[in-house]
Amino acid sequence: MSTKKHSLLTGLLLAVGLGAASLLAPGLSMAAAQQTQAVTSANVTIGGQVIAWATSPQIYRGVTYVPLREAAERLGAEVKWNSAKRAAELRVHGDTILHRTGTDLFSVNGDPLRTGGSSFDRGGVTLVPLRALAEVLQADVGAVASGGTVNVSLMSDGVTIRSSETELADRYLIAQQYSGITLIAKGDQILLRKGYGYDGENRLVRADRKSRLGSLTKSFTAAAVMKLAEEGKLRLDEPLESYFPGFPGGERITVHLLLSHLSGINPNFPREANYSLLDTIEAIRSKPLLVEPGSKFIYSNSGYVVLAGIIEKASGMSYGEYLKQSFWEPLGLSGTGEAKPSVPVIQGYVSAGDQLWAPAGPYISQSGTGTLYSTVNDMLTWIASFETERVLRSSSITQMFTSYSEKNYGYGWMIRQENGGTRVFHNGSGTGYATGMSRELGGGYTLILLGNHSGMDTLTLMTELRKRLP
Incomplete structure (x- = not known):
């Protein structure tokens, strides 16, 4: 329809x-x-x-x-x-x-x-x-x-928050016909938390609903790798060959290169509902390298799928169980998990041409790169945790927030120096969804967009929202 x-x-x-x-x-x-x-x-x-x-x-x-x-x-x-x-x-x-x-x-x-x-x-x-x-x-x-x-x-609605500081930002989102959930905070104070647009044919989007995260999932994958390194269960300089033998260039591709999108691995992988994580990794292994490892930044979903496999091998647990034990439970992220049909999330929509939208079909991804769902409140807690040592050491966080290429990409985050401070951010997409998250470290603004229309440019939306904040 x-x-x-x-x-x-x-x-x-x-x-x-x-x-x-x-x-x-x-x-x-x-x-x-x-x-x-x-x-x-x-x-x-x-x-x-x-x-x-x-x-x-x-x-x-x-x-x-x-x-x-x-x-x-x-x-x-x-x-x-x-x-x-x-x-x-x-x-x-x-x-x-x-x-x-x-x-x-x-x-x-x-x-x-x-x-x-x-x-x-x-x-x-x-x-x-x-x-x-x-x-x-x-x-x-x-x-x-x-x-x-x-x-x-x-x-009455006890979830929506709209402060005077975010009035211009809210008006901008309405004018842009943004659909999904938005949260804006300064430090720990939430200034805007609001749903926009429609969530299926029977209701509006509410601000406390769960949504698919798209590639915001990568921040969890990268953090899991760093946690395992802290636990002595893997090293960032270990070769891929140690975990999955037979990869082209596997002896030269390290965990570090996978995290920073410098592995040279082909970014595409089959998105089949009946494929297991190992099936998907096997399909990725069958493709030749695009470039020599370490020579060029190529954003690679495949690399993060492989990292999910490494997490499972190093931890002896499933990807989701390790995240739950290491992050979701310690931080109280009760609205976060691995997407499956039994967990309702806001309805995603895809373009049907000429400004028409249709409900999206199944959003199929694989562990490590885009499988998670969450709420804006949980994502605020998650990104804020990187300014503490609640789940990771400061040395690990510093490594994650260090740029390793001309693309200013660290481990699961992009990093930019702005206005005398550091901003970390990422965007994501998937069938029916477009997401974005940004935080100015040291008490600045946090912007979280969990959109349910494919194709929205959330990086631009976050830039424009920031211009409309004090």
Whole structure:
């Protein structure tokens, strides 16, 4: 299915099933579910507070409705009448949301979002489907039925953060039709954490969701190699031949050259769902070198796949288990792991031409180069850990943040001297995703972009965002 860019799925239906039965809490008994078919009234609380509604929520044709202005304001939005658009205008976290009474359409920053249930006027008050309003305001909904009443609790968006310092950056992302999740921090203080665009056909992107990382995965792979070196389980000057005999030039390709993209190994490898890590390494081994090891920087996904194999051989553990033991658990990165179908992440989208986007198919990668998922909060903790010795020694971090070629690439990071300081950064991509991460060492800005549209130039986005920060 294709849609207008950032206007994904114009016929969007929001899980507003909106019959009282659709508001049941998980696990409600069948008897209770049957009882809800006769629900005729709704009690709606916001933030745990009982509301003295001027216009009471009501059930209409099996749908729970709430007064637009009253509910939206209590959920933190500013509401006014837009006479030019002849619509109610809601503003929250920098977003502009429009709705015209009598329609099932909300416009979020100019993009249509259809709810499947039209609003209506009752005595001069616009009543809208509760779940539709909760979706556009990214509020949480909980409900349980009792007798002929459904008791609904609404909690305002407690995840999104937008400070005055990041107002220009936020406006820029909206203008660029960026889709995905963004975090901006200065030091340890989060200044912007926000979702943009659509996450599948039934919801907007929320800022606390998991996303594929693309090549931001390489920072974990490089750190794992350095951890194993600290543990005395490998050396950076060891040849590839010691781990995987028979590679072209394997006696001259060292772990250091693999980390710094100076190995000369062909960067391409087969991306087959049924290929194991060893199968993929065998396919990489069958290709001739592109250049003499150490002679030229060639960004090589294949090199980092091979590093994942070395990590497994040196540690005696799987790639993911070693990362979990060494980094994810010590740092509390509970939202980070190896991608698999059972772990939901934000929906990725690929270009379908003429500013059209379609849901991406399976994103197949291999350990070491692009297999991980994470959240923006976890990635902030991860990049901040490199300014401590929580998981790596300072000497190892210095090696990672040292440039080894004219491309200013270290181990899993690019390094640049700017404004009298050091900035480390990387970008990534994969089917349906485009990512980027940057940190100014010593208390400067951190930028994290976990985008869900293929092809976005996240390096340029990060450069432009930085220009719009104090």
